[in-house]
Amino acid sequence: MSGPAATDSDSVVLYGIEDKPPLGKAIPLGIQHVLTMFLGNVAPPLILAGAIGTVTGETTFLVQMALIVAGVATIVQAFPIGPVGARLPVVMGTSFAFLGPLIAIGNEFGIAAVFGAALVAAPVEVAMGLSLDRFRNYFPPLVTGIVVMLIGLTLIPTGMNYAAGASAGPSAEGYGSFANLGLAGLVLIITVGLNQFFDGFLRVISVFAGIVVGYVAALAMGMVDLSAVAAAGWITVPTPLKYGLTFEPSAILTVAFLYLITGIETIGDISGTVSATGRDADEKELRGGLIADGVMSAFAAIFNAMPNTSYSQNVGLVNFTGVASRYVVGIGGVVLLVLGFVPKVGAIVSAMPDAVLGGGALILFAMIFASGARLIAQNVTLNHRNSTILALSMALGLGVAFRPEVLQQFPTEVQTLFGSALVTGGLSALVLNVVIPGGGVGTGPTAHTDGLDPDSAANIGPDASGTVDDD
Template identity: 35%
Template sequence: MYSGSVLVPILIGASLHFSSEQMTYLVSIDIFMCGVATFLQVFANKVFGIGLPVILGCAVQAVTPLIMIGQKYDFQTMYGAIIAAGFFVFLISGLFAKVRKLFPPLVTGTLITVIGLSLIPVAFQNIGGGSTTAKSFGSMQNLALGAITVLIILAINVWAKGFLRSIAILVGLIVGTLIAGGMGMVSLSPVAQAHWFHVPTPFYFGVPKFEWSSILTMVLISLVSMVESTGVFFALGDIMGRKIEQDDLKRGYRAEGIAVMLGGLFNTFPYTTFSQNVGLVQLSGIKSRKPVIFSAGFLVLLGLLPKAGALATIIPAPVLGGAMLVMFGMVAVQGIRMLQQVDFHNDKNLLVAAISIGLGLGVTVQPEIVQFLPKTLQLFCSSGILMASLSAVILNLLFNAKHPAPEMDSETGLNEKDE
């Protein structure tokens, strides 16, 4: 939970050139809000909360769009888009519980694949040292640190078991930072300068601004998060022997909408249900909500201690890049795994995925292609995630609305007709 919560603010803060003081606040409050968001989802009531042992953390798919909004506009516009997206999620929670079929594995798998692939260049930039204009970018020292971090994570996944294996990325970050410290690449001054205690402050970076293309971007990202959360809810329901009804989904979406709005108000990020938690519940066999409640409380406590947050900001860029390479690669592969459920013997499905992935990666690699469009349309059309989302949804409706294509069974390799 901690490593997943910390990476997103560090990545966005570094890309938007936050000061060390701002980064400390960003990380600390983000950890705090992850705990709060989890409480909202775990403690179910008639209005919000699904009441399953779920963990909420930062939505990785929001990284690239938020960086784009922050760079093209400012922090306030970024947080305004987050607040508006959270409000949108809360409003459509009941409707989305009915129309989730608009997002079959063909659409979500394509989108998640694009998200992972579009983030990998950012990981490589960090492995090189962070700033491409720096003289040390791509130095042997930076490349070695990034490679060592990746190898540590791989080694733990190969030889370790249980809990240690589940925190492989966190261990990789810690060990990589210790090695970098031995090489003189770590400064503890942000920790020394940080306060021992602080109180979360609404609108820390200023009053939010609302801009339509930024809001639309974050709304689409929120829809993707809702689709992912739906899968997590059903998976956990299956593990626990609990049937997930439409009302359960509605309360779960509402809890996420409130969490996203709070994230914008306290100047952090959108929150979504962590899919990794499904594996942990299955692996441990512990289906009670108590461990999740204690974990959320621990995150809230850590978030009130800036020195704890400041520790995360001293991670060198190459170490962070190594961990990001693994994480974002896994996101892409998760999308590919979802696409395994799709029957690609059907040329229509093949076209939907091919064109959507092509559009998404194309504008990600060459955003200058839209440089002559109006500023608001530039943000819209230069977002690979946004273009892939629209393309996949529209093409899937165009080709498969009347006669939905049978999905491939991931275990037998047969589609419904073959069976």
């Protein structure tokens, strides 16, 4: 086993990328990576299953698939297969960026269209990896920050429904009851308390700890039905294409645009990870990471999981602990696989009351918005030009989200595509940034949204280079 790596003044690393900590240390360090990303990985399939009627009762299965795919994708990033993978300690998981649009697609066209769009559009990120230098200038911090803020804002109503105790919305029985609001409030208070008043590992797992406390409280209150846990088996085998695939052009275009955004996020995550070792990410690492994002998202669609992307909270964990070993992250990937193949684990998570998940999700969604706002504040001068782009893009994006009827005269495909605040607002920002003179903005720090930002519950700080990684 290799010992701690030598460090220089620009490095925070204790174990380098190729170092192998002793197994007694490597296993808990790998589990720590899983704890850091666990909520962000299982929350999207939980919310998706609750929001799309055609997969009601399939929550446990979708959670299992999310864990299995995240495990495989993480292992591939750490130990590449040919050009697929960065050969870095990059933790992969379900992307929150896709959640809102995929819910809309699922309700409009069915769950098969969700996975069909995710599969067909996945080569977008592969193409980004193969043409790395050509697209980065089109997504400066102004454009990326606007998209990140829209992601957070459009997900907050979903988080509020969960906090009120019913993913189906205000018409559901028990919506907004004191019991539900109390559970959500408990999770929120525990999470914020650990985040703000503690350091180290407790801060890293504050969201996870809040969820656990809320779950235990719900058990004590008799609000958890564990019958599905008793009925669940101990071992399962993944079922590819369980829901089939259908291909809707508007859905594919929507998801393709989101792959562009998550590709930029992945570049930021890889750069933040490598910066812990005192150097910059090279082109091979960036290209391999992007290709893996695309290939693993296609793999996810085949195995009934949402698109995968790199997790920024784990980038922060690398910089905080100084453990940059890809072998440690590989162990984390194996742990995810084991959890995914044990149905009882998925059943336990699926039995979680909506209000418990909502308390954590509200924080997560709100911090997504805050991370986008901070990205713009720290990297963009809000002069007349940039303020106009920001204001108009946000207005158009939120406008179609709040008043989708404005598009009712258009074909259904157009309504689905441009009814997404991310697409309308993001495309507006992209186009305005190109056509309005006076930009001259190149690449810059990018933002990420599968978890919380560095100053929030699930993350622990800026990366070693000083740029902010906003998951």
